[in-house]
Amino acid sequence: MERKRILVVGLGLIGASLSMALQGFEDYEVVGAVRSRSTYDKAVAKRAADRVTFDHAAELPGADVVILCQDPAGIIGFLRDNRERFKPGCLVCDVCGVKTAVMRAAECLPDSVDFIGCHPMAGKEVSGIDNAEGTLFRNTHFIVTPGPRATPEHLDLLHRMADWCQFGDVIETTPERHDEMIAYTSQMMHVIAVSVCDNEELFSCMGFEGGSFRDCTRVAALDPAMWTQLFTLNAPALSKMVSELEARIHQYRTAIESNDRETLRTMLAHASDRKKQINLERARGDDVHPKF
Amino acid sequence: MERKRILVVGLGLIGASLSMALQGFEDYEVVGAVRSRSTYDKAVAKRAADRVTFDHAAELPGADVVILCQDPAGIIGFLRDNRERFKPGCLVCDVCGVKTAVMRAAECLPDSVDFIGCHPMAGKEVSGIDNAEGTLFRNTHFIVTPGPRATPEHLDLLHRMADWCQFGDVIETTPERHDEMIAYTSQMMHVIAVSVCDNEELFSCMGFEGGSFRDCTRVAALDPAMWTQLFTLNAPALSKMVSELEARIHQYRTAIESNDRETLRTMLAHASDRKKQINLERARGDDVHPKF
Numbered sequence: 001m002e003r004k005r006i007l008v009v010g011l012g013l014i015g016a017s018l019s020m021a022l023q024g025f026e027d028y029e030v031v032g033a034v035r036s037r038s039t040y041d042k043a044v045a046k047r048a049a050d051r052v053t054f055d056h057a058a059e060l061p062g063a064d065v066v067i068l069c070q071d072p073a074g075i076i077g078f079l080r081d082n083r084e085r086f087k088p089g090c091l092v093c094d095v096c097g098v099k100t101a102v103m104r105a106a107e108c109l110p111d112s113v114d115f116i117g118c119h120p121m122a123g124k125e126v127s128g129i130d131n132a133e134g135t136l137f138r139n140t141h142f143i144v145t146p147g148p149r150a151t152p153e154h155l156d157l158l159h160r161m162a163d164w165c166q167f168g169d170v171i172e173t174t175p176e177r178h179d180e181m182i183a184y185t186s187q188m189m190h191v192i193a194v195s196v197c198d199n200e201e202l203f204s205c206m207g208f209e210g211g212s213f214r215d216c217t218r219v220a221a222l223d224p225a226m227w228t229q230l231f232t233l234n235a236p237a238l239s240k241m242v243s244e245l246e247a248r249i250h251q252y253r254t255a256i257e258s259n260d261r262e263t264l265r266t267m268l269a270h271a272s273d274r275k276k277q278i279n280l281e282r283a284r285g286d287d288v289h290p291k292f
Numbered sequence: 293m294e295r296k297r298i299l300v301v302g303l304g305l306i307g308a309s310l311s312m313a314l315q316g317f318e319d320y321e322v323v324g325a326v327r328s329r330s331t332y333d334k335a336v337a338k339r340a341a342d343r344v345t346f347d348h349a350a351e352l353p354g355a356d357v358v359i360l361c362q363d364p365a366g367i368i369g370f371l372r373d374n375r376e377r378f379k380p381g382c383l384v385c386d387v388c389g390v391k392t393a394v395m396r397a398a399e400c401l402p403d404s405v406d407f408i409g410c411h412p413m414a415g416k417e418v419s420g421i422d423n424a425e426g427t428l429f430r431n432t433h434f435i436v437t438p439g440p441r442a443t444p445e446h447l448d449l450l451h452r453m454a455d456w457c458q459f460g461d462v463i464e465t466t467p468e469r470h471d472e473m474i475a476y477t478s479q480m481m482h483v484i485a486v487s488v489c490d491n492e493e494l495f496s497c498m499g500f501e502g503g504s505f506r507d508c509t510r511v512a513a514l515d516p517a518m519w520t521q522l523f524t525l526n527a528p529a530l531s532k533m534v535s536e537l538e539a540r541i542h543q544y545r546t547a548i549e550s551n552d553r554e555t556l557r558t559m560l561a562h563a564s565d566r567k568k569q570i571n572l573e574r575a576r577g578d579d580v581h582p583k584f
Contacts, residue, residue, distance in 0.1 A: 121502040141499050171499040181500035184493045189504035192484055194563035195540040199533070201476045202566055206574065207433050207463040208473035210413040212481035215507035220567035224560035231548050231556060241491070242545045246538055248487040253534045256523050264523060268516035271486035274494055275512035282498065 003029040007063035009056055009078065010034070011043050013124060014095050015069025016132030019049045021165040023134070031059055042129045060085040065157070067118075068094040072229045076105040079115075088112035091154040095120055097182060099145045099175035101233040106147065114154050117145035117175055119182070120167065125221045135166070142167040145175040183237035190227060191242055193220035295321045299355035301348055301370065302326070303335050305416060306387050307361025308424030311341045313457040315426070323351055334421045352377040357449070359410075360386040364521045368397040371407075380404035383446040387412055389474060391437045391467035393525040398439065406446050409437035409467055411474070412459065417513045431460040437467040475529035482519060483534055485512035 006028045008019040019032045032049030033056035034040045043052045053059060060066065060082060068075045075094045086092060092115045094102055099117040106115035121141040124131055142162040146155060155172075162170045173181075196213075197220040205213070231238055255264040296319055300311040303324045311324045324341030325348035326332045335344045345351060352358065352374060360367045367386045378384060384407045386394055391409040398407035413433040416423055434454040438447060447464075454462045465473075488505075489512040497505070523530055547556040 121500065123502065140502065143500065169499065178500070181493065181497050184491060185497050185501040185505040188488070189508050191541060191544050192488075192508060193504070193567075194560060195537055195544060196480070196484075197563045197567045197570075198540050198559075199476060199536060201473065201533075202570055203573075205473050205477050206570070207461065208413065208435065208470070209477040210415065210432065212485070212511045213477040215510060216481050216484060217567060218507060219504045220563055221571060222560065222564050224557050224564055227560055228553050228557040232551050232553055235548050235551060239545055239549045241493075242541060242548070244491060245487055246541055246545070248490050249483060249534060249538055249541075252483050252487060253531055253538070256527050256534070257531045259524055259527060261520050261524055265516050265520040267490075268486060268514065268519055271489045271512055272514050272516055275485075275489045275509060278489075278494055278498070279513060281495075 003027055004064045005059070005062055006030050006065040006067065007056065007059050008032045008049065008067045008069055010069035010074065011039050011048055011052075011129050011132070012069060013127045013129070013131050014120065014122070014136075015067070016043065016046070016048045016129040017122075017134060017136040018067060018069065018095065018120070018165065019043075020046075020132060020134035021137055022161065023047075023050060025161060025164045028065070031063070033059060039129055046129065046132070048129060048132065057082070057085060061087050063087055064090055065161075066090060066092045068092070068096075070096075071226045072096045072098055072101065072233055075102055079105050080108055083108050083110065086110070086113045090114070091116065091157060093118045093144075093158070097186065097230050098233045099178040099182075103145060103147055103175045111149065114149055114151055115147055116150050116154060116158060117147070117178075118158070119143040119145075119178065120165075121186075125218050127223055138166040139168040141169055141171055143171045143173060143178055145173060145178050179234050180237045183234055183241045187231060187234060187238050188241050188245060190219050190222055191231075191238075192245075193217050194222070196220070295319055296356045297351070297354055298322050298357040298359065299348065299351050300324050300341065300359045300361055302361035302366065303331050303340055303344075303421050303424070304361060305419045305421070305423050306412065306414070306428075307359070308335065308338070308340045308421040309414075309426060309428040310359060310361065310387065310412070310457065311335075312338075312424060312426035313429055314453065315339075315342060317453060317456045320357070323355070325351060331421055338421065338424070340421060340424065349374070349377060353379050355379060356382055357453075358382060358384045360384070360388075362388075363518045364388045364390055364393065364525055367394055371397050372400055375400050375402065378402070378405045382406070383408065383449060385410045385436075385450070389478065389522050390525045391470040391474075395437060395439055395467045403441065406441055406443055407439055408442050408446060408450060409439070409470075410450070411435040411437075411470065413478075417510050419515055427458070430458045433461055433463055434459040435463045435465060435470055437465060437470050471526050472529045475526055475533045479523060479526060479530050480533050480537060482511050482514055483523075483530075484537075485509050486514070488512070 008015050011032045011034050022030050030050045032052045103117050122137050196217050298320045300307050303326050314322050322342045324344045395409050414429050488509050
């Protein structure tokens with residue numbers, strides 16, 4: 001009897017890490033589909049998948065699970081170009097950082113195909129298969145945004161795959177809520193990091209930077225093409241969050257400039273208390289991951 | 293012959309860590325001066341100093357080195373109140389995060405006292421002697437801002453003390469330059485962290501946060517009273533930096549809202565290249581710490 005097949009399309013940092021993490025999962029063969037010779041050679045050398053191929057089209061009709069690991073435009077184009085090739089009854093998912101736009105693109109799929117948007121909340125400040133590792137997902141969040149056709153069997157399968165990859169938990173939510181949250185927790189952090197690095201003092205500040213500077217700017221070494229897609233595909237939610245941030249930073253500056261110590265102290269105490277509270281809730285870990 | 297004496301005034305996180313790190317340094321006795329019974333008991337239990345006392349006034353005339361580890365207002369008040377008690381020829385330094393205001397306050401000292409502003413670029417998001425450890429300074433920067441009366445002997449002594457505490461390097465600069473740099477690399481990071489935590493989504497975002505969010509907001513659990521002092525004592529430099537940050541964040545938001553992908557990609561590539569460049573320079577480590 002033939003083994004079931006997981007096809008991972010795109011072996012960049014996330015795709016190759018996922019492909020490595022998934023090896024040995026139940027009775028599935030893990031196949032990695034690549035486009036470049038260089039990635040092919042590295043994937044084979046690194047044993048990033050049970051099998052590596054250039055021909056995703058030939059693999060699709062036999063794939064029980066397809067995980068799209070390109071950038072958002074790549075995923076959207078792949079869905080459009082391959083919509084007739086998926087195996088009826090298969091599970092298709094993706095791993096990119098915006099969900100509304102991808103879920104909308106997945107509406108082009110036949111009814112027999114179950115698309116579930118996924119977002120592993122893991123990453124590194126470096127990209128590509130060279131930096132991939134099978135342990136990348138340990139104790140990170142795995143967010144899933146099931147569509148209206150999502151079956152309990154496929155959701156259960158995703159939970160088992162997430163367990164196998166050692167994700168810390170699986171969060172189910174809607175694509176819209178995901179995009180609002182991610183605008184806040186991830187995309188805005190990247191806007192902040194690049195804005196800080198644009199300051200003319202960046203190169204003269206060495207010797208004066210501590211942990212807070214290194215932490216805040218870590219993610220600035222991003223992939224410009226991919227983050228341009230992520231930001232613009234989620235423009236309304238991101239713009240709202242950034243606008244609120246600008247207003248709040250401006251309030252702090254006003255209090256500092258006017259030497260209004262009492263207001264400043266009250267503002268800082270408020271924020272500090274909130275942060276301490278969230279640290280406590282996270283440490284307690286009970287009921288911290290409600291279903292949305 | 294009596295041992296020489298280092299008096300550490302204030303055994304909070306930095307003071308107690310420094311006092312612990314300095315024990316065994318050359319032929320010095322390390323004495324910790326505290327105000328509260330609770331800190332006294334903890335310091336004794338933790339052996340945070342060779343000797344702990346409530347009576348700084350009695351220790352000052354015999355102290356060869358005095359390290360002021362209170363908050364900025366505490367340091368400034370201590371200099372004013374104890375100016376006549378310091379031993380002629382002694383070295384007085386501090387550890388706080390603003391230097392111009394402290395150096396100005398130190399002008400009240402007699403000519404026989406050598407004040408050198410210091411700033412160990414180390415910390416934690418928690419404070420107090422409970423969290424102190426002698427290894428806190430390993431591989432961090434030790435910034436010194438010598439005044440006009442600083443002697444080569446005292447500077448050399450500070451270098452040897454920094455070596456003993458395992459600081460990564462010693463950076464000499466002016467108080468003004470220190471305050472400009474710290475506004476950028478440290479204070480602005482704290483303004484960002486608290487501004488992010490003020491967002492109403494903070495408590496609903498759990499499950500959606502990755503490394504970038506945890507890193508950026510880590511320092512938000514700050515001490516409101518101390519940071520009110522640090523921000524307002526350095527208002528002009530901090531205000532300038534924050535204002536530039538606001539402008540740059542606004543430019544990103546404008547590009548995102550107008551769906552101007554080409555501009556956005558160019559901006560992101562510019563910032564990302566700068567960050568990669570600085571990572572390289574830091575990794576290379578040659579000539580990265582020029583004297584200012």
